[in-house]
Amino acid sequence: MDTVQNSEASTALGSDFAAIFVSLELSRSTWLVTSTSPGSGGKMSKHSVKGGDMAALLERFTQLQSRTKARTGVEYPVITIQEAGLDGFWIHRALQANAIESHVVDPASVAVSRRSRRAKTDKLDGEALVRTLLAYKRGEPRVCAMVKVPEPEQEDRRRICRERKVLIAERIKHVNRIKGLLFAQGISDYRPVRSDRRQRLEALATGDGRPLPPHVKMQIGRELDRLELLLDQIVVVERERDALLFMQENSDTAKPASIQMLLHLRGLGTEFVAILWGEGLFRHFDNRRQVAAYAGLAPSPWQSGTIDRDQGVSKAGNARLRTTMIQLAWLWVRHQPCSALTIWFKARVESNNGRMKKSTIVALARKLLVALWKYVTAGVVIEGASMKTA
Template identity: 70%
Template sequence: MTNRPAEPTAVRTDLGAIFVSLELSRSSWVVTALLPGGGEKMSRHAVPGGDIAGLLDRFSQLRDKAQARTGRSFPIIVIEEAGLDGFWIHRALQKQGIESHVVDPASIATSRRRRRAKTDRLDGETLVRTLLAFKRGEPRVCAMVRAPSPEDEDRRRITRERKALIAERVEHVNRIKGLLLAQGIRGYEPLHRNRRARFEELRTGDGRDLPPHLKAQILREIDRLELLLNQIKAVEAERDRALAAEPQDREAPAAAKMLLDIRGIGPEVAAVLWSEGLFRHFDNRRQVAAYAGLAPTPWQSGAVSREQGVSKAGNPRLRSTMIQFAWLWLGHQPDSALTRWFRARVEQNGGRQRKTAIVALARKLLVALWKYVTSGVVIEGARMKPTAA
């Protein structure tokens, strides 16, 4: 008989490493591995969730199995999706000398069928194939997440905690006003300093004293509100100390203080811009806009060509802060080139599409601030704060 050519395999089998994917959940971790010498068949194993020692033992068994098959020792390359577990597993694997990659799960191509099969087995195999394609150098196969250092990750806590506290403050204020409105009381401001004295003077819309249980409930709400106000002051003081600190590693405080020199930028905006985005290294302005989710997303097919708006695929905190700051920029920097561009753009559209134009302004403003922080290029026409004598 003539020798028949070997049928092509769906997965490359001449491997130089052990490729492993992790499907992480609270109860268990599913390990899917493709070993050299085993063809295209992938093996699956389960490890209790959070058991990093058990995971490393499983990796050791996979390495011994591959060596028994081929007589060679292979490195392990791991891929896991970014999720609720953060980056501690990634850092633990790197500490053990294991090459680890964190992938954005939304960047992995999936079937567009209305109903598609989805299991941990299929997801694990998809991750392994994605890792193989990434290591082969295929372009745009996925988007790998660059894990921040523990110091950079911890620096974000200040602004994120303040945002959470502000949201809680709004809830308490609205709850107090809602309870009083049901009794016909308007105009009470829980955030005023004389809130307790003013509260004792309140009468219902029909002239009665506040019911005792309602009064006790609102007083407890005021107690919680005052606790939140003290916590917000403490967080803001910690933020200001960090901004005023002497330049340390990578000149982080110095770069953040550069933002404070521009009129219209306060401590909160400067802290958010630096800790959420500008501390990173970017090669060009497109990467800056894409990281904030402000990059355009064109739709083109044949004769059809249109814009779908911004991608919203980046850091949501940085994006929302930039859009809010873009509105403030118009008032604080009326003579800047960016403000003149915005006004000309809106006037060209007959005064319409201001929201669309403000998103474009936010993108241009973020790129301009990135150039200012990294290269010292001052925004054209921007006014700086007066220096203290």
């Protein structure tokens, strides 16, 4: 039985596809190249190159093609696969620039052994990726999920909103640090983000009537220096964000009408629109299920025999878009009270006697994302939604 299986595997690896299949296991120091080629009898070869050395990687591909040609008399193309990770997409783009077919796979979608102590090494992972690539090229359904690599310009546009989020988090840390230092001295009414923060610091006194200790005041002064730098950077980033949206209004490739349609809806500000467009709505989706799955808002059923239950949303998607949609869902209920989505939400919560608000708002976020996608792509007006006044 084993001999028959190995023979079938050799046939599938060696003759079904006229190509050399290569997987790349990437790390900072080394890249492990695992390959199988026609005429190799289904065997996989492994070779390491220095991490980041694209010239050495291309030279390895040339060697594989030369050896395969010497063995079979035919020059075969190279098809590669790699996991999406820390290296981003520059390797994928470099391979495509050298006329090499490249695929980037979601590592969570690759099937692995469910044993509690399964063996895991780079060699085993490389072989598994090669087998996954073969199955994918054979057309097997749901064998893995390939990543749709964005264009460099689309990827770069995300930087602004993501940088602003990091700066806001750092601002919160410095503000809380200053408030904590002052609260220990009996002061609780100081606001570090106000424009008169320096003047008010000089006039502060402790809760027992003493002047603010000098070392505490100097530490707070240095915290204010860092806070003011962050405030200036946030202003610069927000200006770049607004300028980018305005520039897209005059661009033929950025779908400016869609951005303007989002900005006209009550409850959607510039930051929400920038995140919605930059993180998700600029992509092409075939149906509403793909939209919900991309944001990780698709349901995860668990069904086996008589067991049938819902595990909640999958969370296997764009976390930034998912978080933004849940925040927007709460704002939608507040600013769009007459919309059909808000009426559905309130009726659902009322039917549960006011319980399960959190799970229902997640369902509303999924419905709202699909409705916004239909609105910007097909012009389907959200029922009952109100627009901003001019």
